[in-house]
Amino acid sequence: MRLPTLRRSRSADPGVITGVARLDRRTKRLVGRLRPGDIAVIDHVDLDRVAADSLVAVGVAAVLNAKPSISGRYPNLGPEVLVRAGIPLVDDLGDELFELLREGDLVFVEDGCVRRRTDIVARGQRQDAESVAAAMARAREGLSIQLEAFAENTMEYLKQERQLLLEGVGVPDIETRIAGRHVLMVVRGYDYQADLDVLRPYIREFKPVLIGVDGGADALVEAGYSPDMIIGDMDSVTDDALRCGAEVIVHAYPDGRAPGLARVHQLGVAALTFPAAATSEDLAMLLSDEKGASLIVAVGTHNNLEEFLDKGRGGMASTFLTRLKVGGKLVDAKGVSRLYRQNISGSSLLLLILSAIAAMASALAVSTVGKAYLGLAAEWWDNFIYSVQRLL
Known part of the structure; x- marks a missing residue:
């Protein structure tokens, strides 16, 4: 960055x-x-x-x-x-x-x-x-204690959301068509801007369903895209993004309370709720998987233990289980901007220009029209040299 x-x-x-x-x-x-x-x-x-x-x-x-x-x-x-x-x-x-x-x-x-x-x-x-x-x-010396707590949270989440993870119980019915399509879900997390920028050719070719997780909707808008769906508790997404026409799903507590729903309704935007103990990015993955996405590409999400702990929330244990559930469908785009860059070095650009000039010169030398142009150029050069000699 x-x-x-x-x-x-x-x-x-x-x-x-x-x-x-x-x-x-x-x-x-x-x-x-x-x-x-x-x-x-x-x-x-x-x-x-x-x-x-x-x-x-x-x-x-x-x-x-x-x-x-x-x-x-x-x-x-x-x-x-x-x-x-x-x-x-x-x-x-x-x-x-x-x-x-x-x-x-x-x-x-x-x-x-x-x-x-x-x-x-x-x-x-x-x-x-x-x-x-x-x-x-x-x-780092006390990391073992946090690992134990993380493991306990993981088991607690599995007990709470077993039916959601294994059977998709509680996933809302949506209007956006996902079955058989790629899904690109964006979280405003680590390195999301650079990775999203590198994925432009992929987005242009495959036209995936674009899901913004809370502020990830604004990230998509800032990158020039219109999200198809917004999922989250609505505490970090702007009013403009919510009004962009995307289907809105409000993350609710397991008991059904959804504090963010009132804000969405005040904007005059229709919304569904998705009650679960998981994080909003987990809900986006689980919904995409349950609705038949052929591939889920994640930008800005958490993908290792250090990042799970860095978030500082017990609920991050759900992300671990969600990734196990989604399995081979999930492609994490994190770091792709460092793996693949479209930069062209100066020496490569110079070589490309010289190659183009050489190709043009060869074409002129072998064609009838090219020979005529070369003759005119040679005659102009001779006249130029003669004029200079007369001045001296």
Whole structure:
């Protein structure tokens, strides 16, 4: 991912970072209000990579976290992303940070100290590459405990959703035709932009059913596509994406409650519900499989243990079982942008041009018309040389 240039406000002291504070206890919701140069104030234990990537993409001047960005429960990836991008991260500032700061306050950050004008608001720990590496090393030491919890969550999910996994019970009836077609499901997760860009020739040729999982619908729209279906709890998809004409399926709790349904109805958009304990990306896979998709291509989804744990949710255990269920139908597009690039080197381009010139010259030399043109060119060249000689 190409990192944006950070536009930090200047202050008298070059060691002080100045910016407008934007606050929200949900990082995913905050990102939609941030502008380059803002200071993001979050309440995010174990900051994950997806959240960190979104903060980097906006170009924030600094991140102030009321909670520890690495608690030590497991090696989460977000702090490393921020530090590598050169974005200051100040940790463990305390819950009172949200009471002492207001939206739009001008904030000054120096090392681990947060000020509003001359008043010190809070003190925390300024993270750097060394402190993050040390915290990650400590977190990896306790990884066995998290593996045990992950295994327990997996078994609990299997007990809860056995009928959904094995028999497809609870999958809603949809209007979108999926049987026999490819499905491309997009989650706004790791490296989704680069992978989606590389898949353009595939999308153009196979015309798969396009499913956006929550904010993945916006990712499709931003890439120039119109999603056929949107699945999720509707907390990170924009109103414009919901109104694009896609079939909408709201992820509900197992007891049927669907908090996101009211928002969809307020927009005047019809929607179905899909009650399950799984994640929204799991529901997209299970629905595609149950409705007869011949192939499921996943972009931005979680596909390894480190990413499952990085999400920091017990429900991620469902993704493991879902992938076992879908089996050979699933093709994970993660990293395809690194495996395959359509870049042409300068030397290859030069060789192509020279080959084209040589081919044209050969064609002119052997054809009657070509010989006539070559004769005219030779005569023009002789006249040009003669004119130069007369001038000298």
